[in-house]
Amino acid sequence: MSEVRLQVEHLCKSFGITKAVADVSFNINKGEVHALIGENGSGKSTLTNMLTGIYTIDSGKFILDGKEVNPKNQVDANNEGISIIVQELGTLSGLTVAENIFLGHEDKFTKFGIKNTNLMNKIATDLLKKYGFERIKAGEIIDHYNFEDRKLIEIVKATYFDPKIVVIDETTTALSNEGRHELYKHMERIKKSGNTVIFISHDLPEILEKSDTITVLRDGVYIDTVLSKDMDEEGLRKLMVGRELEGDYYRKDYGDSVRDEVVLSVKKVSVPGILNDVSFELHRGEILGFGGLSESGMHEIGKAVFGASYDRSGSVVLADGTQINDIPTAIANSIAYTSKDRDNESVVMNQSIGDNICLPSLDKLTSKWKFLSDRAMNDFANEYAKKMSVKMVNTEQFVSDLSGGNKQKVVLARWIGKDSDIVVLDSPTRGIDIKVKQDIYNLMNHMIKNGKSIIMISEELMELIGMCDRIIIMKDGKISGEIDRSVEIGENTLISMMV
């Protein structure tokens, strides 16, 4: 066995009454990729956030190479040799690439209080070259690069100083295939150099392939540490969920519920710079999937249908001829939308679960004298929160306290409460664990059986293949292919249309 790098000892962290991490102890070795898995809210991110100084430790300790570490912030953590690549955007807008890379370490380039920008840019350029990212210019403002490139810059930022531990938190879900390979390459390099990667991901095949050791957490409690080579997906799922799960959780039928009736037609829709002349029809009882690269314009489709696109031309028309041009009209005509940007566009973060669920249905909940009663709202919120089995203390709890999966459940509860007929789901399972994923798939199944129609936009090809009656592939703002549901479709068929 190799040497121990990090000992986690009796670590605890609570948020209010919720124990996010409860007395967790395990070891992480040198020169390994150590995966941390568990459902949403199992405490993975909380644990690594404590390690990297984002959260404070309640009790317990981290021992790095025999010495206790307790970083107060991320810069402090960097100095101890610990860095992190976060789930969402971890770079700062308005700064240059070089400034981002050396954020918090400007001292190295500062003499008599004056920063030597040239030197900083030069070293950053050398680093980018070393990583093979020559096309990224060190002196450029970071906003000129897209999400993917900014993630690559984060890789440089988190690894250039050869930290002993690099935490990669759920980064791969946001990356395209090339981006992922770039990341894998660097994980491999870090491991070879004798340092350690802590890898958090929901993608089990990826975990099994890329990690050496896997530690499983469930509800903040340590479950087990296993070797990847001894494990399969089924076994991991069992450890994560704590009970047997059906191996196949996608749809089993092949288009039984699709009817000929068209419920929504999108005609010649364009959004400057994003969508170009897109037309399609959605049928009753159909799940219509949209796939493509992140920048292909597929995410804008959802916004266009929901009336949320800025400067859209063309038309979105319902079966009865109603034109959808703004969000209130869309909602009034029974269209629902869950955004990829869950925290900003789907839920009102600093508001209670109850209010979030009731918000679009307030008209339905008001009495004929236009009054709202607390009880009506409470009952409504509780009914649908229960239906979606949202994990919560009560409906008064703020959404900001919930994990990603639970937030998504609140969003879905809201639209089920509204009884929407056309549901647009953009990346519905992004960053969500298997159990909630399965709940969402079941819900979708249930909806189409009841004659609802769904548009599902997703970057996960398996999910599209598994769930959709029809898949439209987008490329450069246009439709580049369409494929009907069948057993024969594989990921490669779709990828060839995407690139």
Place this chain on the structure above:
Amino acid sequence: MNKNNILRAVLPIAGLFVIFIIFNIFTNWRMVSNLPLVLSQAYVVMISATGVFFIMTMGGLDFSQGSILGISSIAVCILSKYNIPLAILGGVCTGAIIGGINGYFYVNRKIQSFIVTICTMFLLRGVIRYLTTNAPVAGSAALVNFDTIELKVGITVIIVLTAFVIFRFTKFGKYLKAIGAGEKAAIFAGIRTDNMKFLVYVLAGAMTGFAAFINVIKVGSVTSSGGSQLETQILIALVLGGMPISGGAKVRFENIIIGSLLYIVLNSGLTMMGFSTQMMQLIQGVVFLIFVAVFADRKSIQVIK
């Protein structure tokens, strides 16, 4: 965080009680015996604060309230010479129009609300000075006849109660809170946020325009300083009442009532104890800062600018 919530709920009420008792002890119970006089300052603040409460709930600010009160008071005075109901209506409309101007620049021109309202504050203060250059604007002699406690209390109670019902038991209040807690998400939940924002500024202007009537019946005329400092009084009152400056889901309607009373008690208490105006401003400034520091909802403000 939980402790903070309790503090936010209890401190204003306890503060009101304690301050009231303390001042009464210091002033030999003169405050109780002069209660009508003390309260007479509260009506305008309370009515205007209700409008500003709506604005602040959705995350905006309004510094132009004092100037709105001044201009509307002038309108009331001038129109009162023709007809009293017309004067009241004129005041309301003047306030609503200025609120509309605020709303237009805030919503349509997309300028931050505090910048817009500081601009209108200066602009209108100039107009007030101009209109009162030679002499205060006097209203009809009949105006002061309306200055009865019953009328003022009655009107204030009706307005505040109506506003409470609307805020607490209709979707209006829910929408305002949602906008304050997360505007983008509110848009995606189907709320016409731009319309709401504009409407609320007009409403707040109209309410202060109405308060102008109560302001005018006290003395029957407006001087160049008419309505000045009202915006700060409102802001201090709301914050003293436990209102989080950033608005959102944690605001409570009680903030207005308790805050206005707390402010008035503090203000008259200090006056009765013989503090000079300068000294009072200093004390108010210190109290204001302490309350903001205690109540600021730091969790909901992601970046402190």
